[in-house]
Amino acid sequence: PTLVNRIAAGEVVERPASAVKELVENSLDAGASRVDVTLGDGGRARIVVVDDGVGMAPEALPLAVRRHCTSKLAADSDLTTIHTLGFRGEALPSIGSVARLTLTSRPPDADSAWRLTVAAGLVGAVEPAAHPPGTRVEVGDLFFATPARLKFLKAARTEQTHTVDAVKRLAMAHPEVAFTVADGDRVLLRAPALSPDLLADPAAARRERLGAVLGRAFAENGVPLDLAREGARLAGFAGLPTFHRGTSSEQYLFVNGRPVRDRLLHGAVRGAYQDFLARDRHPVVALYLEIDPAAVDVNVHPAKTEVRFRDAALVRGLIVSGIRHALADAGH
Ligand code: ADP
Numbered sequence: 125p126t127l128v129n130r131i132a133a134g135e136v137v138e139r140p141a142s143a144v145k146e147l148v149e150n151s152l153d154a155g156a157s158r159v160d161v162t163l164g165d166g167g168r169a170r171i172v173v174v175d176d177g178v179g180m181a182p183e184a185l186p187l188a189v190r191r192h193c194t195s196k197l198a199a200d201s202d203l204t205t206i207h208t209l210g211f212r213g214e215a216l217p218s219i220g221s222v223a224r225l226t227l228t229s230r231p232p233d234a235d236s237a238w239r240l241t242v243a244a245g246l247v248g249a250v251e252p253a254a255h256p257p258g259t260r261v262e263v264g265d266l267f268f269a270t271p272a273r274l275k276f277l278k279a280a281r282t283e284q285t286h287t288v289d290a291v292k293r294l295a296m297a298h299p300e301v302a303f304t305v306a307d308g309d310r311v312l313l314r315a316p317a318l319s320p321d322l323l324a325d326p327a328a329a330r331r332e333r334l335g336a337v338l339g340r341a342f343a344e345n346g347v348p349l350d351l352a353r354e355g356a357r358l359a360g361f362a363g364l365p366t367f368h369r370g371t372s373s374e375q376y377l378f379v380n381g382r383p384v385r386d387r388l389l390h391g392a393v394r395g396a397y398q399d400f401l402a403r404d405r406h407p408v409v410a411l412y413l414e415i416d417p418a419a420v421d422v423n424v425h426p427a428k429t430e431v432r433f434r435d436a437a438l439v440r441g442l443i444v445s446g447i448r449h450a451l452a453d454a455g456h
């Protein structure tokens with residue numbers, strides 16, 4: 125199983141950022157209201173993710189690191205109604221096969237915590253531990269067990285940038301959760317909890333969170349949009365044409381609360397701005413698409429960042445019209 129897990133790890137865990145993405149997704153699936161990420165050396169030496177979610181009972185710990193064991197799909201369900209970020213049961217076994225992985229967890233109603241360590245695929249015993257309710261996942265020496273992969277890690281600074289970006293995307297998709305990222309004692313991202321008043325107004329909550337994550341400039345240069353059509357809804361902010369970038373790295377796209385990088389979606393954004401921006405300029409957008417889970421396939425690749433739509437024309441039309449209407453309202 126270690127070999128199979130290592131092969132899967134090649135697809136699921138490419139670098140510290142992908143490990144952090146998987147761990148934070150697990151915290152969100154566990155209903156956490158806060159998630160704190162600490163890195164050592166950009167994530168190359170150490171990654172720690174702490175949440176206050178539902179935790180795991182001691183007997184669940186060995187299952188969590190077993191391949192294709194997921195608590196998230198009912199036996200009779202299919203993949204057409206996925207409401208969680210994870211569903212493949214691959215992330216923890218993959219990480220455990222290529223690194224040192226320690227899970228420490230305590231369900232809210234338990235009076236103590238339990239811990240399990242996996243190193244290079246060798247699963248240790250479940251032991252009592254001290255920890256508040258929630259889960260702490262520590263990943264040490266990522267890829268120490270796969271030297272070929274280790275060689276491809278970039279400088280700490282580069283890995284750190286990718287890692288912060290991955291958490292930023294999840295933080296933008298989940299304004300109801302507080303996030304921090306630190307490397308050593310340097311805080312790199314702080315997305316605080318929002319007041320109940322703000323949370324009651326999803327558009328206001330998003331704007332506030334986008335401001336915290338992307339900076340005030342984005343909040344000031346973004347035009348709100350909200351368009352519904354045939355059961356799908358597109359909301360978010362479209363950057364004014366005067367507010368652009370030299371690369372498309374600041375286009376944030378979310379489908380049902382999941383950050384995605386999708387050609388169709390990026391192509392639609394380009395199409396919407398083609399009359400306003402030169403080809404080498406890229407608009408800044410944060411777009412949230414809510415669509416029937418049965419109309420979108422997220423099981424295209426193990427990293428779950430690619431999607432396939434049953435009705436691509438509908439989605440493209442929503443993006444192009446949504447952005448054009450928003451820009452027209454703003455005088456463009
Ligand atoms: P998946 O998320 O696809 O189910 P993972 O390998 O990421 O697979 O996680 C395996 C299982 O471990 C999850 O289904 C969940 O039951 C449990 N788990 C992982 N992380 C957490 C967490 N932070 N809090 C509670 N349970 C967790």
Ligand code: MG
Nearest residue numbers: 146150210215
């Ligand atoms: Mg997962």
